[in-house]
Amino acid sequence: MWLLKSDGSFGCIADFAADLELAGETPLDAVPQVGSILIAFAGTGDGRGFSLARQLRARGFAGALTATGALIPDQARHAVQSGFDSVLISDERIARHGESAWRDALTHSVRELYLADGTSRGSEHGIWALRHAS
Amino acid sequence: MYQYDGHDQAFVRARAAEFREQVGRRLAGQLSEDEFKPLRLKNGLYLQLHAYMLRIAIPYGVLSADQMRTLAHLAENYDRGYGHFTTRQNLQFNWTKLEDVADMIDILAEAGMHAIQTSGNCIRNVTADAFAGVAGDEEVDPRPTAELLRQWSSLHPEFAYLPRKFKIGVIGAAQDRAAMKFHDIGLRAYPGENGRPRYDIWVGGGQGRTPRVAQLFAEDVAFDEMLPTLDSMLRVYNLAGRRDNKYKARIKILVAEMGLEEYREAVFADRATRDAAQFALAGPEYDRIAAHFAVLPVEPVAAPPVKAEGDFAAWLAHNVTAHKVDGYAVVSVSLKGTGEIPGDATAGQMRAIAALADRYSASEIRVTYRQNLVLPYVPQAALREVYEALIEARLATGNIGLSSDIIACPGLDYCALATARSIPIAQALSTVLREREARAIAAGADPAGPTLNISGCINACGHHHAANIGILGLNKAEAETYQITLGGQGDENAAIGEVLGPGFSAEEVPGVVERIIGVWEGERAQGETFADTYRRLGKAPFKAAVYEEAAHVAA
Numbered sequence: 001m002w003l004l005k006s007d008g009s010f011g012c013i014a015d016f017a018a019d020l021e022l023a024g025e026t027p028l029d030a031v032p033q034v035g036s037i038l039i040a041f042a043g044t045g046d047g048r049g050f051s052l053a054r055q056l057r058a059r060g061f062a063g064a065l066t067a068t069g070a071l072i073p074d075q076a077r078h079a080v081q082s083g084f085d086s087v088l089i090s091d092e093r094i095a096r097h098g099e100s101a102w103r104d105a106l107t108h109s110v111r112e113l114y115l116a117d118g119t120s121r122g123s124e125h126g127i128w129a130l131r132h133a134s
Numbered sequence: 135m136y137q138y139d140g141h142d143q144a145f146v147r148a149r150a151a152e153f154r155e156q157v158g159r160r161l162a163g164q165l166s167e168d169e170f171k172p173l174r175l176k177n178g179l180y181l182q183l184h185a186y187m188l189r190i191a192i193p194y195g196v197l198s199a200d201q202m203r204t205l206a207h208l209a210e211n212y213d214r215g216y217g218h219f220t221t222r223q224n225l226q227f228n229w230t231k232l233e234d235v236a237d238m239i240d241i242l243a244e245a246g247m248h249a250i251q252t253s254g255n256c257i258r259n260v261t262a263d264a265f266a267g268v269a270g271d272e273e274v275d276p277r278p279t280a281e282l283l284r285q286w287s288s289l290h291p292e293f294a295y296l297p298r299k300f301k302i303g304v305i306g307a308a309q310d311r312a313a314m315k316f317h318d319i320g321l322r323a324y325p326g327e328n329g330r331p332r333y334d335i336w337v338g339g340g341q342g343r344t345p346r347v348a349q350l351f352a353e354d355v356a357f358d359e360m361l362p363t364l365d366s367m368l369r370v371y372n373l374a375g376r377r378d379n380k381y382k383a384r385i386k387i388l389v390a391e392m393g394l395e396e397y398r399e400a401v402f403a404d405r406a407t408r409d410a411a412q413f414a415l416a417g418p419e420y421d422r423i424a425a426h427f428a429v430l431p432v433e434p435v436a437a438p439p440v441k442a443e444g445d446f447a448a449w450l451a452h453n454v455t456a457h458k459v460d461g462y463a464v465v466s467v468s469l470k471g472t473g474e475i476p477g478d479a480t481a482g483q484m485r486a487i488a489a490l491a492d493r494y495s496a497s498e499i500r501v502t503y504r505q506n507l508v509l510p511y512v513p514q515a516a517l518r519e520v521y522e523a524l525i526e527a528r529l530a531t532g533n534i535g536l537s538s539d540i541i542a543c544p545g546l547d548y549c550a551l552a553t554a555r556s557i558p559i560a561q562a563l564s565t566v567l568r569e570r571e572a573r574a575i576a577a578g579a580d581p582a583g584p585t586l587n588i589s590g591c592i593n594a595c596g597h598h599h600a601a602n603i604g605i606l607g608l609n610k611a612e613a614e615t616y617q618i619t620l621g622g623q624g625d626e627n628a629a630i631g632e633v634l635g636p637g638f639s640a641e642e643v644p645g646v647v648e649r650i651i652g653v654w655e656g657e658r659a660q661g662e663t664f665a666d667t668y669r670r671l672g673k674a675p676f677k678a679a680v681y682e683e684a685a686h687v688a689a
């Protein structure tokens with residue numbers, strides 16, 4: 001399996017462990033008191049995991065947050081900008097989507113947004129912040 | 135109008151490059167069609183019956199003359215010489231090729247345009263009152279709010295894979311010219327503090343299989359709370375909206391199933407966890423955007439009285455609206471010529487409008503949700519010249535707001551989801567209705583009549599639920615059949631039409647519509663609108679006229 005991190009680093013890893021694994025559709029009652037969480041997306045069109053990540057961050061979860069499951073390279077940006085630190089990718093998806101598509105996922109997508117959210121782990125500054133810097 | 139700065143320009147260029155790369159990976163087989171589909175939809179690209187359709191965003195319906203010429207160029211070089219203006223103030227090209235689309239997007243980006251989120255399960259192109267900034271009854275210009283929301287929602291990382299599409303509409307006047315209450319979220323802006331608006335926020339409007347008029351979610355919301363509230367409204371919907379059935383996935387169903395009160399509580403609970411300070415730049419950004427719209431491009435002038443007779447007088451009466459600046463008029467250009475396809479314009483017509491905008495309307499054009507165009511700043515002294523030029527361009531039909539100003543979706547002639555044709559029905563009806571209007575005008579009578587909208591399937595892109603007479607094309611037992619609804623309204627008195635009874639064949643529709651109008655003409659009190667008559671009488675007399683008399687004749 002492979003790991004793409006929010007800083008753009010990308011590589012093959014032998015194993016991966018998280019303290020807690022959640023499905024992307026899990027309703028959030030309380031913030032789990034763990035150091036790391038893996039959130040699995042059920043389908044490419046199912047964006048609940050993005051909101052779950054942002055809710056966790058908004059409610060103070062400061063540990064490691066990793067996205068996995070039915071994501072495509074184009075969604076890595078969405079994951080990182082919603083509060084994930086990394087995306088865990090299966091060998092099968094790397095083979096099908098192409099290693100380079102995943103390696104370049106964060107540079108080939110639009111990097112700047114109008115509003116950078118406080119929960120984002122991405123490199124965007126936010127165009128509004130750039131415009132009103134002074 | 136709003137002008138892109140370097141940031142906006144870089145943003146649409148980056149999106150164009152990203153899309154080109156996505157198409158490349160699809161063509162190389164690195165993305166399955168299932169994986170590519172949401173990506174192309176988010177860029178307005180549909181696979182239709184005969185070809186790919188590209189839907190281009192015209193945010194809140196505002197276009198420059200140069201942008202209109204860019205659309206004409208695309209129509210000539212990448213389509214069959216025409217385009218179709220939609221009920222979402224967008225433009226569709228129905229005959230594009232996948233391998234051309236990236237080039238088209240590049241050309242659009244150079245003109246400060248894009249196709250971002252004109253489709254797909256995300257926040258769609260934001261719509262607004264097409265008379266913004268020029269209407270006499272306006273309290274707040276909705277365009278700065280719509281532009282702010284365009285920026286906030288564009289490529290939003292969290293709200294790009296929602297349960298279903300999400301439409302936002304904004305108005306700032308008592309009269310609703312944007313069907314605001316038929317949006318997932320509708321905003322009504324009022325004057326607020328420091329030049330920034332306050333808002334009533336409406337939720338859960340929509341058409342489709344389960345039509346709903348929006349409910350009031352929160353009243354008199356301060357500017358600083360608007361975006362944090364929308365942020366949480368979308369989050370609760372993204373997490374709790376149904377994903378098991380596409381017909382139950384819109385926010386209207388979530389609100390109905392949860393109840394408005396519980397939905398509201400969930401939204402406020404979420405908002406309490408969010409750092410409101412991160413939205414603080416929305417204020418200065420609103421001010422920056424509003425400055426683009428604050429300066430009117432025209433100065434008041436003395437207006438000579440316009441002398442009018444015949445067709446010109448009729449055109450003035452229906453297509454020209456009072457302007458908030460003395461000496462000017464708002465000119466609506468009808469894309470509903472007799473026997474024509476509603477909303478279609480040829481490249482030549484687009485260029486003719488662009489030339490008129492340059493010469494007479496501060497180089498600005500608007501697109502209405504009723505699928506017409508608007509020249510917003512025409513000097514009254516030039517109305518005659520504009521009218522003559524519109525005759526040349528075959529765009530001088532004086533029927534804005536009349537029954538022949540029909541809204542119609544593309545239907546089975548193009549749309550892969552359609553169950554029946556809508557275009558031929560619209561064409562046949564426009565001929566019949568226009569004859570009725572011409573007779574009234576010739577007799578010196580009021581040609582006004584019911585509004586009439588046509589959809590080619592239950593998705594209701596043709597707004598049939600919101601028309602006085604709605605026509606829905608269905609497929610029953612392998613044959614097209616048209617169901618009629620009565621009493622709908624898309625304006626500030628938003629209402630959903632009621633089904634009249636069993637449907638009719640395409641050939642029967644014009645006769646049935648004439649009979650319905652005949653009942654109204656017979657029953658209406660002096661000056662009464664169709665909607666008011668219908669509300670007073672209910673459907674019984676219409677039903678009797680349409681079904682019983684028909685049965686009698688047949689027997």
Ligand code: SF4
Pocket residue numbers: 543544545546549550551552553589590591592593594595596
């Ligand atoms: S109403 Fe139906 S047929 Fe018409 S455009 Fe929408 S989806 Fe297509």
